[in-house]
Amino acid sequence: xxxRPHERYSNGRKPSWCSGCSxxxxxxxxxxxxxxxxxxxxGVNVISGIGCSSRLPLFLNCLGMHTLHGRPxxxxxxxxxxxxxxxxxxxxxxxxxxxxGAAHFVHAARKNFDITVICFDNRMYAMTKNQASPxxxxxxxxxxxxxxxxxxxxxxxxxxxxxxxxxxxxACAYDKAHTKKMIGAALDHRGFSLVEVIAPCRxxxxxxxxxxxxxxxxxxxxxxxxxRESAMREAARVYDSDNNPKAVIxxxxxxxxxxxxxxxxxxxxxxxxxxxxxxxxxxxxxxLKPGRGW
Amino acid sequence: MDTDGxxxxxxxxxxxxxxxxxxGILNAGDMLMRSAAALGFSAAVHKSFPPTIRxxxxxxxxxxxxxxxxxxxxxxxxxxxxxxxxTLFVHGDGGTYRGADGCANTGxxxxxxxxxxxxxxxxxxKSFALNxxxxxxxxxxxxxxxxxxxxxxxxxxxxxxxxxxxLITEKLRKKNLTEENEDAFRKGHESAAESIIPAIGASHKxxxxxxxxxxxPGNRVVLDGNTAVALGAISAGCRxxxxxxxxxxxxxxxxxxxxxxxxGGFAYQAEDEISAIGVTAGAWYSGVPxxxxxxxxxxxxxxxxxxxxxxxxxxxxxVDVQRAxxxxxMPTMHSQDDLMAAxxxxxxxxxxxxxxxxxxxxxxxxxxxxxxxxQRFRCPVILLSDSALGNLRATCRRPDPALGLDGMPKIxxxxxxxxxxCGDEPPQPPHPAGPDDARPRRITGLEHDExxxxxxxxxxxxxxxxxxxxxxxxxxxxxxxxxxxxxxGVTLRTPRSEFAKKFNIGNGDEDNDAGPxxxxxxxxxxxxxxxxxxxxAALRKRGLKIACLYPRLLFPFISxxxxxxxxxxxxxxxxxxxxxxxxxxxxxxxxGINTIxxxxxxxxxxxxxxxxxxxxxxxQMENFILDISEHEAGGxxxxxxx
Numbered sequence: 001x002x003x004r005p006h007e008r009y010s011n012g013r014k015p016s017w018c019s020g021c022s023x024x025x026x027x028x029x030x031x032x033x034x035x036x037x038x039x040x041x042x043g044v045n046v047i048s049g050i051g052c053s054s055r056l057p058l059f060l061n062c063l064g065m066h067t068l069h070g071r072p073x074x075x076x077x078x079x080x081x082x083x084x085x086x087x088x089x090x091x092x093x094x095x096x097x098x099x100x101g102a103a104h105f106v107h108a109a110r111k112n113f114d115i116t117v118i119c120f121d122n123r124m125y126a127m128t129k130n131q132a133s134p135x136x137x138x139x140x141x142x143x144x145x146x147x148x149x150x151x152x153x154x155x156x157x158x159x160x161x162x163x164x165x166x167x168x169x170x171a172c173a174y175d176k177a178h179t180k181k182m183i184g185a186a187l188d189h190r191g192f193s194l195v196e197v198i199a200p201c202r203x204x205x206x207x208x209x210x211x212x213x214x215x216x217x218x219x220x221x222x223x224x225x226x227x228r229e230s231a232m233r234e235a236a237r238v239y240d241s242d243n244n245p246k247a248v249i250x251x252x253x254x255x256x257x258x259x260x261x262x263x264x265x266x267x268x269x270x271x272x273x274x275x276x277x278x279x280x281x282x283x284x285x286x287x288l289k290p291g292r293g294w
Numbered sequence: 295m296d297t298d299g300x301x302x303x304x305x306x307x308x309x310x311x312x313x314x315x316x317x318g319i320l321n322a323g324d325m326l327m328r329s330a331a332a333l334g335f336s337a338a339v340h341k342s343f344p345p346t347i348r349x350x351x352x353x354x355x356x357x358x359x360x361x362x363x364x365x366x367x368x369x370x371x372x373x374x375x376x377x378x379x380x381t382l383f384v385h386g387d388g389g390t391y392r393g394a395d396g397c398a399n400t401g402x403x404x405x406x407x408x409x410x411x412x413x414x415x416x417x418x419x420k421s422f423a424l425n426x427x428x429x430x431x432x433x434x435x436x437x438x439x440x441x442x443x444x445x446x447x448x449x450x451x452x453x454x455x456x457x458x459x460x461l462i463t464e465k466l467r468k469k470n471l472t473e474e475n476e477d478a479f480r481k482g483h484e485s486a487a488e489s490i491i492p493a494i495g496a497s498h499k500x501x502x503x504x505x506x507x508x509x510x511p512g513n514r515v516v517l518d519g520n521t522a523v524a525l526g527a528i529s530a531g532c533r534x535x536x537x538x539x540x541x542x543x544x545x546x547x548x549x550x551x552x553x554x555x556x557x558g559g560f561a562y563q564a565e566d567e568i569s570a571i572g573v574t575a576g577a578w579y580s581g582v583p584x585x586x587x588x589x590x591x592x593x594x595x596x597x598x599x600x601x602x603x604x605x606x607x608x609x610x611x612x613v614d615v616q617r618a619x620x621x622x623x624m625p626t627m628h629s630q631d632d633l634m635a636a637x638x639x640x641x642x643x644x645x646x647x648x649x650x651x652x653x654x655x656x657x658x659x660x661x662x663x664x665x666x667x668x669q670r671f672r673c674p675v676i677l678l679s680d681s682a683l684g685n686l687r688a689t690c691r692r693p694d695p696a697l698g699l700d701g702m703p704k705i706x707x708x709x710x711x712x713x714x715x716c717g718d719e720p721p722q723p724p725h726p727a728g729p730d731d732a733r734p735r736r737i738t739g740l741e742h743d744e745x746x747x748x749x750x751x752x753x754x755x756x757x758x759x760x761x762x763x764x765x766x767x768x769x770x771x772x773x774x775x776x777x778x779x780x781x782x783g784v785t786l787r788t789p790r791s792e793f794a795k796k797f798n799i800g801n802g803d804e805d806n807d808a809g810p811x812x813x814x815x816x817x818x819x820x821x822x823x824x825x826x827x828x829x830x831a832a833l834r835k836r837g838l839k840i841a842c843l844y845p846r847l848l849f850p851f852i853s854x855x856x857x858x859x860x861x862x863x864x865x866x867x868x869x870x871x872x873x874x875x876x877x878x879x880x881x882x883x884x885x886g887i888n889t890i891x892x893x894x895x896x897x898x899x900x901x902x903x904x905x906x907x908x909x910x911x912x913x914q915m916e917n918f919i920l921d922i923s924e925h926e927a928g929g930x931x932x933x934x935x936x
Contacts, residue, residue, distance in 0.1 A: 064736030078576020107565040274555035291332035
């Protein structure tokens with residue numbers, strides 16, 4: 001552990017986020033988690049897509065791939081398959097993960113790859129200057145929907161649980177200590193873990209620190225994390241406050257399955273079972289000599 | 295093209311099985327081909343099938359030779375087994391039945407009555423109806439017709455029954471269909487002895503052709519194009535394979551899933567092609583060579599990631615087993631219409647390398663080259679194959695991973711990373727080797743500086759763009775062995791150039807090598823070039839002088855090789871399976887040379903006979919035009935102009 005975790009993981013470049021952006025909290029929570037676990041900068045791979053949140057690996061001196069819009073998970077899977085010894089963290093946003101990258105999200109969660117996904121949910125596209133995203137509230141006036149968004153928001157946690165993710169957490173970027181706790185728990189989990197971080201865009205939607213008062217920590221009221229029914233129920237409530245200003249937002253570990261085998265471990269099993277069926281290409285070619293049948 | 299000399303081992307035998315998908319056509323072709331191979335002959339099976347599991351015309355052309363394998367795709371045939379008459383003319387046969395000795399019609403539409411032995415003519419050739427009456431099972435299972443036909447073929451050709459019965463047992467054991475098929479096979483065998491052999495005569499040139507067996511060459515294997523790609527990849531160190539199911543590339547994935555795990559690698563089925571190339575890029579970033587294989591629609595989806603690999607200088611190997619597009623097109627049929635998409639399909643201006651394989655062996659060696667080049671140049675390499683080549687199965691020389699293309703020594707692995715940086719610039723891409731590696735650890739698709747920091751500066755942009763493109767210049771210097779120039783018996787129009795010396799062209803007389811021009815230059819790529827080689831050999835036998843260029847490295851485009859063809863003859867024909875003449879267009883784009891297109895785009899590959907006829911016509915026509923213009927120019931002393 002270092003006294004200055006931020007410096008240990010920084011590449012010296014000042015983040016290009018707006019001053020006062022809630023994302024700074026998440027970045028610093030993440031590096032503190034790395035530091036507490038003594039993960040060396042070259043010992044973790046931070047992979048992202050495109051968007052404000054996806055700039056994150058460019059501020060770190062960790063291994064990292066700043067990939068294409070919506071595509072961090074395919075690259076993350078490639079990295080996991082190639083180097084099972086290096087943990088992978090995906091930094092992504094609600095547009096990146098749930099709109100253009102939705103197919104990859106569903107399948108990475110279903111396959112339960114050992115990847116930690118941090119979804120910065122600002123409920124809009126900020127980098128392209130204010131368009132409605134899948135998680136924007138009904139009626140959201142983005143530049144491409146000046147008449148107001150016509151469809152209901154997509155619920156990240158519900159989608160993750162439904163897809164088969166083995167751990168789903170929710171935090172609010174205004175509460176750094178809790179965000180750090182959630183990211184840490186996700187890093188420690190073996191399997192696909194999602195941390196949904198509610199992180200409003202200050203530039204386009206203003207500071208919304210008052211939402212902190214509506215946060216309802218599930219761990220404070222004995223929520224059973226391995227009970228799928230209640231997990232789905234708590235997951236569903238995230239956007240209730242769009243319609244009811246008094247509605248609470250459940251945060252904390254929403255879902256954690258004990259019994260799901262992650263894809264990475266199964267790869268190991270397949271390799272163990274198949275080792276030395278053929279020891280060389282020459283041996284395969286021997287089997288392909290004429291008269292050897294099919 | 296193929297002559298039957300007095301020597302019995304210089305023959306070419308071609309047998310076609312044709313019927314509906316589901317009739318067991320492809321299995322029958324495979325079994326006959328494998329039997330011939332097991333008997334020591336050179337053999338190939340070329341398959342054509344519809345994108346359906348049941349129904350639609352399906353055919354398998356089996357070619358057997360005593361010596362070097364003759365063209366595995368051909369307009370000629372010796373025997374045709376027609377299991378369903380409705381499929382006779384469905385797909386372009388290119389005169390498939392020309393020269394056939396017999397068309398054994400086992401289709402119920404003609405042969406409705408059991409015991410109907412009336413012989414007739416089908417498609418202009420003599421036909422012999424087969425007696426299904428011997429085989430009551432066939433009335434129950436029409437799918438047994440192919441085993442029956444196989445029995446007939448083995449009787450005519452003298453293939454030992456045991457060989458094919460073993461293959462039937464092995465193939466159909468799991469489906470529990472062995473007994474019926476063995477019975478149908480035996481009945482076919484008996485039926486042929488009774489009706490066909492007497493009809494074609496025991497002295498027919500192919501009667502008993504495969505008996506006795508030939509001595510088996512020690513270095514021979516049976517491979518198909520897709521398996522050759524998979525083995526080449528494993529030989530090259532590929533340890534992660536990611537793909538999404540797509541015809542006709544899926545068999546590459548099936549082979550990788552079968553073999554790769556033994557080598558500590560993993561074959562991953564992705565949710566789509568975007569994910570497949572993303573996994574490939576992620577694996578290469580992490581230091582593990584990886585590959586994906588797809589066909590046209592998948593290549594379209596991968597384009598954005600290919601640009602990402604170029605920009606981040608991450609290697610990637612993509613195999614495109616082409617099929618007839620656009621859109622879903624004809625998913626099982628042959629085409630060479632992805633060249634432009636492979637070379638120019640990305641947005642912005644990226645660096646990529648496009649290779650094309652012409653044969654099963656090239657599928658193996660070029661896959662290895664693709665991995666080497668991807669690592670050397672740190673950019674995506676796209677290897678083009680096609681549905682006919684991928685499914686073509688034949689006996690071939692056992693590939694040797696220690697050797698390169700054409701037996702050339704491989705470029706030393708030590709030099710692999712030397713040229714990534716150009717000139718005095720340090721090698722740039724990150725991909726750190728370990729904790730002590732000081733290089734930047736992250737990559738980005740944004741324009742970036744040497745430290746992989748995003749940069750929008752004009753100065754940096756110019757420097758990086760220039761550096762990335764400059765590194766590709768090395769290709770022209772180091773990879774001329776990827777192109778084959780075949781100018782056998784052709785003299786040069788000009789004194790012997792450095793180029794001519796490099797490719798051993800001309801008679802070696804430095805100063806006095808010039809002679810009359812060749813009749814024609816021919817350029818062809820991919821499977822078409824393999825067929826062009828046979829056509830050119832035939833034309834040369836007819837006394838014509840032809841110079842050929844068979845490029846295997848198609849992009850970056852090396853203008854010099856094409857321009858130098860003008861040393862032989864100003865007329866260049868380009869043979870390729872597409873409508874727009876994609877290589878011809880690239881030749882014009884980069885060299886300004888207008889070529890003569892020879893195109894086929896019906897979904898079947900070119901046959902050597904078709905190419906021979908087309909090239910012959912071109913030569914006749916061009917000579918005719920030359921005669922006229924000379925006559926007119928000489929007539930009134932003026933060249934007429936319009």
